[in-house]
Every structure is written in C-alpha cells, then in structure tokens.
Amino acid sequence: MNRKEFIGKLGIGAAFVLTTSCLGGCTRDKREVNNVDLTIDLDDPDNADVLVAGGYIIVDGIVIAQTLNGDYIAATRTCSHDQLNEILYDASSDEWLCSAHSARFTLDGEGLNANGANGLAVYQTQLDISTNELLVFS
Template sequence: MKIKEVGLEMTRGEFVKSLGISVGAIMATWCIGGLTSCMNADMPAPGDGGVDFTIDLEASENKALLTNGGWLIKNSVVIARTNSGDYVAVTQVCSHEGRKQVAYRASKNDFYCNAHGATYSISGKGTNSAGSRGLTRYTTQLDKNSLRVFG
C-alpha cells in the first residue's frame, strides 16, 4: 500500500521504519497494553474476589468432603478436608506454569502439582522451587451442611 501526501510517497513499511519502531516493539507494546491477552486466562489473579460459591455437603457428588483427607475440585478450586478435619481451598491452577493440575495429598497433608512436582503447604505457601510463588488460598466457611468458598 502506498501513501501519497503532497508529493511524498512511501510504503507502510517505510513509514514504520521512519518512526524507528520495529515489529517486535510494536508487538511488545500491544501485548503490554492488552496484558490480559498475554496471560493464561485460567490463572486467577490473587485476591481477585472472583470466587464465591457454596457446596452442599449432603449432595452425593460432594461426599469426599465428609471424610478427613477427602477432597474435590469445583470451579477450578481444590477444596480439601485436611487430616485434622479443617476445610481448606486453593486454586487448582499451579503458579509454576499455570496448569490446572493441583491436587490435595492426604498422605502428606499438602497440595501437589503433578505437572512438574510443585508442592504447597495447606496455607498455599510454596515448599519447593517449582512452587515458590505459592497458590491463591480462599476462605472457607461451614454452616451446618453447607460449605462456602470465597475470596
């Protein structure tokens, strides 16, 4: 495409070069400007307030949470009943590479990502180098047979 103006003529590429902007700089600017398009869409921002749901503990699909060491995944959140009987909830999305592979390990009373071996404490704190950025932890609130997960 040629651009004509008052006797000047140049191609689009010549115009961009005249500004001293490389394609890489343009792409980097676009990516930074639209940061959400460069992030893994499945990775929730810490404390973004986007989680708020209730689990009916009497429903058969949630029966794992009636036993110490039981756990399940709902809405990309891992909800576990620890070995001591406390309810905890963390994001299922591993902070190491953004994969939805975090699970609860009752045998070690921790969270584990089977993609690269990242490990996390019950509080969501990373306990090895792969898990060093930790997990987003959500608040749990028990009311009779309902467990609210939010944060």
C-alpha cells in the same frame, strides 16, 4: 528541593515505610487470587468425597479438601508454575501438590520447593452447620 534534600526531609521513618512496602511488592510470590464465592452443598452426593478426611472435590476450578484434622481448605486448581490445572490436596504430607511437576505448597499457599516458589492462591472456608453447606470465598 533536589532529590537528596527531599529524601533527607523524609527521614528514617519514611524510608522504613517505603522499604517495607517494597518488600511486600517485590517478593517472588505471584499468587493470583480471583474472586471466589462458592456454596457447596454437603448433602449432595456429588460432593461426598470432601466429607472424608483427606478427600477432596473440584468445583469451578477450585480444589476443596478436608484435611486429616477435619478442617476444610480450598485452593485454586491452577498451579503458579506453568499454569496447569493440576493442584491436588496431598493428605499424606498435608500439603497442596501439583501433579504436573511436583510443586508443593503449604496449606497457606507458601511454596515449599523451586516449582512452587510463586506460591498458590488459597481461599477461605466456612461451614454452615444449619444448612450443611460449605462456603468458599476470597
């Protein structure tokens, strides 16, 4: 069976599957999501800045912020543009911002300008109100 016959036997359904997986793997998004498993003690005075809406802390290379809506969010500190550790939470725009060359990202890590085109690794958060701890994980 030659290549043309093989592709013909796969049919249009298989071609669609192959195409969609390529679309996912061929984007410019190069976010690197490392394994993250942090527990942030919100009673610790060192973490007081994240208790304020719009505030953030940096722990182990992760920026952990509280949005103006009171949601806790987390992202890598390392920018996907030039790998500088300059990512911050910008409460005025409710976006992730790199202070090095102004890359901007949605809270989901989608790039919003050319320098942010490679996206940003973001992490999940969960507040444990029984212990007043914030879990940050990948």
